Amino acid sequence: MPEPLAFLDAAGRVVGDLPDFARDGDTLRALYTAMVRARAFDTKAIALQRTGRLGTYASSLGQEAISIGLASAMTEDDVFLPSFREHGGQLWRGVTLEELFLYWGGDERGNDFAGPRQDFPVCIPVASQFPHAAGVALALQRKGTPGVAVTVGGDGATSKGDFYEALNVIGAWMLPAVFVINNNQWAISMPRTEQTHAETLADKAIAAGVPGEQVDGNDVVAVRAAAERALARARAGEGPALIECVSYRLGDHTTADDASRYRDEAEVSPHWKAEPLIRLRNHLVVAHGWGKRDEETVLRSCDAEVDAAAEAYLAIAPEPPRAMITHLFATLPADLAALAEDLADG
Amino acid sequence: MAERTMIEAIRMALGRALADDPDVILFGEDIGIDGGVFRATDGLIQRFGSGRVRDTPLSETVIAGMAVGAGATGLKPVAEIQFMGFLYSAIDQLANHAARLRNRTRGRLTCPIVLRAPYGGGIKAPEHHSESAEAMFAHIPGLRVVIPSSPGRAYGLLLSAIRDPDPVLFLEPKRLYRAISEEVPDDGRALPIDRAIVLREGADVTLVSWGAMLTETRAAAETLGEEGISTELIDLSSLKPIDRPTIRTSVAKTGRCVIVHEAPLTAGLGAEIAADLAEHCLTGLLAPVRRVTGYDTVMPYPRIEHHYMPSTDRIAGAVRDVMAFA
Structure with missing residues (x-):
């Protein structure tokens, strides 16, 4: 089995021939800042949930490099279809912190983000986003736009028929789609080793005749490099790809989960040494003169931005009761229109 | 044409x-x-x-x-x-x-x-x-x-x-x-969605059905007409949303309703229509609302499936029952 694609090892040492974008200090600083921002959002979201001010929340702790690496390779023409653990990618593409808080706070308006308007909201039913991505890719292809559908699912999602069936059709029709697996080793309590006997999840692409590649999902450079290649191929009409990003879920499945029921701290702790922020920071320090002051500035500004967004979210009043009816159809059937009227005054 | x-x-x-x-x-x-x-x-x-x-x-x-x-x-x-x-x-x-x-x-x-x-x-x-x-x-x-x-x-x-x-x-x-x-002219004209269609007007009983079952329901209506029972026949057409006003208006006029569907009885759409009539037309009802439906079983294989499908006789029988009630 080939090693997963990687450019930075866990300590941040360069282990491959860096792609051009990764030689540019500004690009790397932007990627690092985005990961710090996603983690600051994550920390705040959990704190808000623990104090009764947010709904059940799925942390992306330790997996920030995946969707940020992907999103940084995408363009405005592309369509992102995230699963529920890809906040970093949504933020990179322009969804605001306040909108994300609003969604996870239990308000549909959080999915009505100002941009990017074509992106899907997070998909909660596992793997059902893969067929959507095939349909998005079909529409992009038919309309002759240069866009690519990019979707992410977890390791558990690769056990579902939706994943295989959609992978099959994007291969059969050579659709401009990139399927990505966030392999964080755990599907709630089910470890990757018990999820499938397949050697890698990227291998699952073989049956569909789609190129599959395994990358170090904690190396944002590797994720972006693989995504850029796959997107360029798809954009050129050369077909879809599957990218497995190997990472680790450092937190609980969600705030409703207690991972200590099924895994020991001894199993988790080594992975803290391999998480994505440390390695990029170490590389920035060595290769681009990243200093203590840079670090503090980024941390402080991300925290401040997140705090302000949380305050803004908390200040938004819930929608009136009729909102549960009024958005169901473009034109409400008569009985629903009457119901919305009845609910108007709450 | x-x-x-x-x-x-x-x-x-x-x-x-x-x-x-x-x-x-x-x-x-x-x-x-x-x-x-x-x-x-x-x-x-x-x-x-x-x-x-x-x-x-x-x-x-x-x-x-x-x-x-x-x-x-x-x-x-x-x-x-x-x-x-x-x-x-x-x-x-x-x-x-x-x-x-x-x-x-x-x-x-x-x-x-x-x-x-x-x-x-x-x-x-x-x-x-x-x-x-x-x-x-x-x-x-x-x-x-x-x-x-x-x-x-x-x-x-x-x-x-x-x-x-x-x-x-x-x-x-x-x-x-x-x-x-x-x-059928290919004139590109759409029919209004969300509406039930009154296929024939009548005075004594409202028959509500849809799809293929309208064949048997209409045949029952013909037979009943010969017996002097006047039926109003409604094609539900839109199963969701249900055009409740059209059904209520008809039943307010006839006072009786028989619902016919091929799907099994329990939690079928007939139940929803009957409940709606109980909620909104109770005082105008002259007889209990009746349902003539497929049975609560899996669809039989073809050799006996015709025994499963509501027949013209079953439908006509239910209408005679509600007429006999009042």
């Missing part, structure tokens, strides 16, 4: 929609060169090409899920599920996504899709090919469910379903595909 069967009218509506709107795209299993197992799409691939009339790999999940993605991204997919018995794999996509996308994005993304599927028994098809599961889908908020009962209504309602900006499950009574024909 040529007379059209229902399958021809459906084909004509699909062709009209493809010609009128470049965003309309058809996909499904065997709908291309084979023209669909019932030939609903016969000849369309030759007219519109394989880019717009596409054979999919054999996956109902992908057909429904791909419709959601393509619909949200600017196309108007009209997808075919080969038989209703295979629609269950698509229910996740319909209930969790198609029916919710507009609501959960507060209108940012929408799902203007139609899923067509033949339903119902009476053609001696193999097992899993004769189901009437419309109530399961009518229970899904955000989804419209439409069943036509004649070639003309199939044409007009399919066009309105395709032009509707929200998802519609269009269930086709396959027993009627070639059973009746009538003049």
Whole structure:
């Protein structure tokens, strides 16, 4: 089995021939800042949930490099279809912190983000986003736009028929789609080793005749490099790809989960040494003169931005009761229109 | 003008929609060169090409899920599920996504899709090919469910379903595909969606039915007419939303109602209509509302399926019962 694609090892040492974008200090600083921002959002979201001010929340702790690496390779023409653990990618593409808080706070308006308007909201039913991505890719292809559908699912999602069936059709029709697996080793309590006997999840692409590649999902450079290649191929009409990003879920499945029921701290702790922020920071320090002051500035500004967004979210009043009816159809059937009227005054 | 069967009218509506709107795209299993197992799409691939009339790999999940993605991204997919018995794999996509996308994005993304599927028994098809599961889908908020009962209504309602900006499950009574024909002009005129249709007016009993069962229900109405019982016949047509005012108005006039459907009794749509009448028309009722339905059992194999389907005799018997009550 080939090693997963990687450019930075866990300590941040360069282990491959860096792609051009990764030689540019500004690009790397932007990627690092985005990961710090996603983690600051994550920390705040959990704190808000623990104090009764947010709904059940799925942390992306330790997996920030995946969707940020992907999103940084995408363009405005592309369509992102995230699963529920890809906040970093949504933020990179322009969804605001306040909108994300609003969604996870239990308000549909959080999915009505100002941009990017074509992106899907997070998909909660596992793997059902893969067929959507095939349909998005079909529409992009038919309309002759240069866009690519990019979707992410977890390791558990690769056990579902939706994943295989959609992978099959994007291969059969050579659709401009990139399927990505966030392999964080755990599907709630089910470890990757018990999820499938397949050697890698990227291998699952073989049956569909789609190129599959395994990358170090904690190396944002590797994720972006693989995504850029796959997107360029798809954009050129050369077909879809599957990218497995190997990472680790450092937190609980969600705030409703207690991972200590099924895994020991001894199993988790080594992975803290391999998480994505440390390695990029170490590389920035060595290769681009990243200093203590840079670090503090980024941390402080991300925290401040997140705090302000949380305050803004908390200040938004819930929608009136009729909102549960009024958005169901473009034109409400008569009985629903009457119901919305009845609910108007709450 | 040529007379059209229902399958021809459906084909004509699909062709009209493809010609009128470049965003309309058809996909499904065997709908291309084979023209669909019932030939609903016969000849369309030759007219519109394989880019717009596409054979999919054999996956109902992908057909429904791909419709959601393509619909949200600017196309108007009209997808075919080969038989209703295979629609269950698509229910996740319909209930969790198609029916919710507009609501959960507060209108940012929408799902203007139609899923067509033949339903119902009476053609001696193999097992899993004769189901009437419309109530399961009518229970899904955000989804419209439409069943036509004649070639003309199939044409007009399919066009309105395709032009509707929200998802519609269009269930086709396959027993009627070639059973009746009538003049259907290809005039591109859609029929109003969300409406029940009063097929004949009468004074004594309201009969509510839909799809293929209207054949037996209408035959019962003829028989009863000869006995001096005047029946008002309503084609429900829109199973979700239910056109409650049309039914209530009719029952307020007749005071009696018999609901006829091929689907099993329990939690069928007859129950919803009967409950609505109990809530809104109680004081005007002269007799209990009766349901004549399929039995609470799995669809029998073809050798005895005709014993399962509500017969003209059963329907007429129920009407005589309610007439005898008061």
